Amino acid sequence: MNEKLEKLLEVGIAFHGHRCPAMPLGLRCGLKAMEILNVERAQDKELFVISETGKGHAAGCFLDGIMTATGCTYGKSNIEKRYWNKMAFTLVDTKTDRAVRISLKPGFFEKMLQSPFVQQRKKGVPPQDVDPQLLKPLLDNVLNLDLTQALDVSEVFTLQREKTKGCFDTVACAQCGELVFENAARIKDGKPVCQGCFGGHAHS
Numbered sequence: 001m002n003e004k005l006e007k008l009l010e011v012g013i014a015f016h017g018h019r020c021p022a023m024p025l026g027l028r029c030g031l032k033a034m035e036i037l038n039v040e041r042a043q044d045k046e047l048f049v050i051s052e053t054g055k056g057h058a059a060g061c062f063l064d065g066i067m068t069a070t071g072c073t074y075g076k077s078n079i080e081k082r083y084w085n086k087m088a089f090t091l092v093d094t095k096t097d098r099a100v101r102i103s104l105k106p107g108f109f110e111k112m113l114q115s116p117f118v119q120q121r122k123k124g125v126p127p128q129d130v131d132p133q134l135l136k137p138l139l140d141n142v143l144n145l146d147l148t149q150a151l152d153v154s155e156v157f158t159l160q161r162e163k164t165k166g167c168f169d170t171v172a173c174a175q176c177g178e179l180v181f182e183n184a185a186r187i188k189d190g191k192p193v194c195q196g197c198f199g200g201h202a203h204s
Ligand SMILES: [Zn+2]
Pocket: 016, 018, 019, 020, 021, 022, 023, 061, 127
């Protein structure tokens, strides 16, 4: 394992919360996509990720690895989830609109889903309680995996996305008094309100 991957793995585990095979696989896939586009980790919005993963399915941890590697995060809004529940994503270089899509080869992913880790998870064992001795070889396997055997990688293609400008101005909601960025305020009875008050939902 090279130094860069080792460091990212540490960051990834701290961020993700537990050790599992899917997060480090996401790390490696994110790095692979960056290598193909010849780009560095996003400091701001230099990169954009469109993830086809979703929620409520195995191996969703994959996306936390992609986020860690690419620097595409929900806070920076340079990521979007399609909720297709597929193990695939597209990385876009926003400066040049060059993009690459990576997906797990079906045979590889099927095998991964039969791993002892997933079996434990199916039985309801939380990931952090899976026996480390069982996990270690699976992790090592992901970290040393020959990616050409595991991934389908597209040609580099052009993907133009609409660029949105950041909003810096706020307005006070006429109903709750909280500040809302102008670009998301609504008008109710002629006054600006936040969407929580506009829809009549209680703030939670
Ligand atoms: Zn995980």
